[in-house]
Amino acid sequence: MRQSQIFTKTIKETPKGATFISHQLLLRGGFIYQFASGIYGLLPLGLRVFQRIENIIREEFEKIGIQELLMPLLHPAELWKKTGRWETTGKELWKIKSRKGEEMVLAMTHEETVAAIAANTIRSEAELPVIVNQFQIKVRDEERPRGGLLRLREFIMQDAYSFDRDEKDLDVSFQKMIEVYKKIFKKINLPVMLVKASAGLMGGSDSYEFMVVAESGEDRIAVCAKCNFAANVEILKNKEKCSQCGMEMKIKKSIEVAHTFKLGTKYSKAMNIVCENKKGEKQFVQMGCYGIGLERAMATIVEICHDEKGIIWPKEIAPFDVHLIPIENNQKIYNAAEILYEKLSSKNSDSSGGNGNGQKQGIEVLYDDRKEKTAGEKFADADLIGIPTRIVVSERTLAKDSVEIKQRNEKNSELIKIEDINLLFLIGQKYK
Ligand SMILES: [Zn+2]
Structure with a gap:
């Protein structure tokens, strides 16, 4: 591409209000355009990086048989009422009404919609396991969006969902996703730590976060200086000592770049996703969900790959x-x-x-x-x-x-x- 033609401009001065280095450099380099707090457009340079990350994820997913689909941004409220999250989710859930007065939700996440499809699709355990994925916009009414692309009101997420016949199989799917995420983060040059987390809003039994240690991070993790075991501070019972080797744990700031949840049967019970086993008995399907925020991943790479002059893109994802x-x-x-x-x-x-x-x-x-x-x-x-x-x-x-x-x-x-x-x-x- 000829630089004289490119639909973007670099900026010399540090933009006002941009405190994080990734925010400053992505704005100055002409990768993104800010419309409002937490709302950005990706300019041609930014989109190229974004698509390279997206393609790396897609390629790795295809290798392990994950199918891609696309679900809507507008959800009928009744789906969210069925799972109870219409009431239990905080103000981040963006509720709107159509001209006819129909209550709607702007997609904050897609468990409800994927569960609706699964309830209508899955019949027998012979169809399982299955993992589906999408790259789709998420909207959150954040109280305090911040840090450029690190906390957004609108962003694109890779969100995958697994369906299994029992807990043992869910463990297998869950592990498969952890492994593929490790591969992906290695490829895009993000040094992640796998951290046990609390399940929070999603419900379910087990949850891990992929964290990148960075000064600009909002999360706190405790990392063992000796064996590198890490845990989210929220769930760490014994803050001082490592549960693996007994050494001191150090608290570090970090950015969450991916999250994985074992959802169990929370959504399959609410939405009636059942499969029949060989004996003809019906059982609720076990679900898991797995997500990477793409803009945040991109910003996190800039947080750790730069010098005083600008960004240093890793080869695999450079524009x-x-x-x-x-x-x-x-x-x-x-x-x-x-x-x-x-x-x-x-x-x-x-x-x-x-x-x-x-x-x-x-x-x-x-x-x-x-x-x-x-x-x-x-x-x-x-x-x-x-x-x-x-x-x-x-x-x-x-x-x-x-x-x-x-x-x-x-x-x-x-x-x-x-x-x-x-x-x-x-x-x-x-x-x-
Ligand atoms: Zn340790």
């Missing part, structure tokens, strides 16, 4: 792979950059087939073709936006038939012959 920057405004340099841009970008169409879900396999290039910008301005923007690999074309590099290549997370750059560039990327860390 582009390469930032191509010609400096010195003369035609020879821009001609060379144009050719390089075409050559690198054309790899996209070369890779036929792909993995079947429309993802590009080649090199995604952001080409800084803004002739009115100085080298200094371009470098400042490049550091702010945080694309992993920077390629600079200048008089000095062209004199050696070369370009200068620098990784965003490294200090030093190196000269590489232009003719070797493809090779470099083909054998590079990402392009095996």
